[in-house]
Amino acid sequence: MSYAIEFSNSPLQVAIHRLDNWLGKHTLPYWAENGFMLNGSAIEGFLANGQADVSANKRIRVQARQMFCCAYASKQGWLKDAMHKVNQLDNFVQQHAQIDDSGMFSHILDNQDKVADPSVDLYDCAFFLLAYAWRYAVFNDLHALFKANQLIDSIEAKLKGSSAGWLEGSYEYPWRRQNPHMHLFEAFLALYQATRDAKWLGYAGEIFGLFENVFYDHEHGVLREFFTHDWQLSKTKGDIVEPGHMMEWVWLLQEYHRYTNKPVAHYCLTLYRQALALGLSTTNGNQRLLFDQVDLKSGQSAQTKRCWPMTEWIKASLAMARTQPNPEPYLDDARIAIENLLTHFVNPQHPALYVDQLNSDNQVINASAPASTLYHLLMAHAEAIQYL
Numbered sequence: 350m351s352y353a354i355e356f357s358n359s360p361l362q363v364a365i366h367r368l369d370n371w372l373g374k375h376t377l378p379y380w381a382e383n384g385f386m387l388n389g390s391a392i393e394g395f396l397a398n399g400q401a402d403v404s405a406n407k408r409i410r411v412q413a414r415q416m417f418c419c420a421y422a423s424k425q426g427w428l429k430d431a432m433h434k435v436n437q438l439d440n441f442v443q444q445h446a447q448i449d450d451s452g453m454f455s456h457i458l459d460n461q462d463k464v465a466d467p468s469v470d471l472y473d474c475a476f477f478l479l480a481y482a483w484r485y486a487v488f489n490d491l492h493a494l495f496k497a498n499q500l501i502d503s504i505e506a507k508l509k510g511s512s513a514g515w516l517e518g519s520y521e522y523p524w525r526r527q528n529p530h531m532h533l534f535e536a537f538l539a540l541y542q543a544t545r546d547a548k549w550l551g552y553a554g555e556i557f558g559l560f561e562n563v564f565y566d567h568e569h570g571v572l573r574e575f576f577t578h579d580w581q582l583s584k585t586k587g588d589i590v591e592p593g594h595m596m597e598w599v600w601l602l603q604e605y606h607r608y609t610n611k612p613v614a615h616y617c618l619t620l621y622r623q624a625l626a627l628g629l630s631t632t633n634g635n636q637r638l639l640f641d642q643v644d645l646k647s648g649q650s651a652q653t654k655r656c657w658p659m660t661e662w663i664k665a666s667l668a669m670a671r672t673q674p675n676p677e678p679y680l681d682d683a684r685i686a687i688e689n690l691l692t693h694f695v696n697p698q699h700p701a702l703y704v705d706q707l708n709s710d711n712q713v714i715n716a717s718a719p720a721s722t723l724y725h726l727l728m729a730h731a732e733a734i735q736y737l
């Protein structure tokens with residue numbers, strides 16, 4: 350859909366053009382040029398001084414997120430050798446982290462690319478599924494589709510939870526969390542969108558059921574994060590809520606609605622409102638950023654703000670604008686979120702890069718640029734450019 354006439358040269362469009370220009374002309378080229386090792390693996394991130402962080406352990410999920418980024422960048426015409434980069438990433442994970450013929454990978458490699466943590470992690474799996482969906486969609490990569498099917502079969506065989514959903518991983522963990530399920534939901538929807546194979550929508554439906562029955566707190570209108578093994582709210586960590594995740598669900602639920610027509614409007618409206626009511630930091634008037642975490646009982650927040658929740662706010666506000674009878678306040682929110690992202694999270698010393706985290710005064714406390722954030726920025730870009 351094109352919004353060109355209605356929104357041409359609106360302040361929102363101006364903000365989106367800035368975002369598009371930053372990501373397409375600066376950020377992505379910097380990553381493409383400097384964000385990969387000689388053996389084709391993705392770096393974990395850039396340090397505050399703009400140098401590649403080659404001393405960090407490699408989280409396997411990052412390799413998958415960067416496969417997605419390459420596919421997305423190729424779709425935008427930003428990356429000529431995207432397929433080559435994806436193949437290199439694929440070879441790298443197969444060579445260094447693959448676990449037998451399960452299609453699963455070890456959780457963490459050290460900086461010499463030796464396995465540091467051989468566990469299988471559900472959250473990692475979700476990002477491989479997402480990468481495979483995009484590889485199939487963008488490159489018609491049938492091997493990726495094969496791998497998606499192989500991986501979901503292994504997830505079913507090895508990580509099925511006792512009562513709905515899946516386990517955190519192949520290791521002991523005191524809780525079960527919504528977070529990996531949220532990313533599985535995202536991956537299943539992407540696989541459905543790419544293949545139109547109803548099997549993936551079926552899996553997404555399982556997670557929607559969990560959302561309605563477990564993750565969403567109907568009384569308080571929030572998303573809960575931590576649960577016991579039988580999906581009761583955790584007594585110790587159950588009050589932690591994350592505004593960024595609530596925004597993430599708003600966008601995901603709208604996607605689910607597109608394919609199923611399930612009524613999600615009430616959830617979206619409530620989560621959106623509550624994410625802002627609980628999580629919006631308004632230091633100095635028009636500086637609007639989202640807190641990383643809030644304690645629902647005390648209302649206290651950590652006061653820190655990471656970059657990625659802003660990208661989720663952009664996605665959520667635009668998804669709301671598409672579906673609400675009066676889109677104006679949401680379009681305005683999208684503009685505010687984009688402007689604040691660009692004001693506070695672009696690294697002033699290295700403007701191709703972002704910074705990761707701010708403190709209560711919106712001063713930078715972590716100026717590194719994690720690779721894992723690039724996926725968030727590109728997802729927000731995908732949503733935003735629909736308004737150009």
Ligand SMILES: O=P(O)(O)OC[C@H]1O[C@@H](O)[C@@H](O)[C@@H](O)[C@@H]1O
Nearest residue numbers: 528532594597657719721722725
């Ligand atoms: O924390 P990293 O790995 O940078 O990922 C960034 C964030 O991505 C989001 O989608 C959530 O899943 C968060 O819980 C996570 O923290």
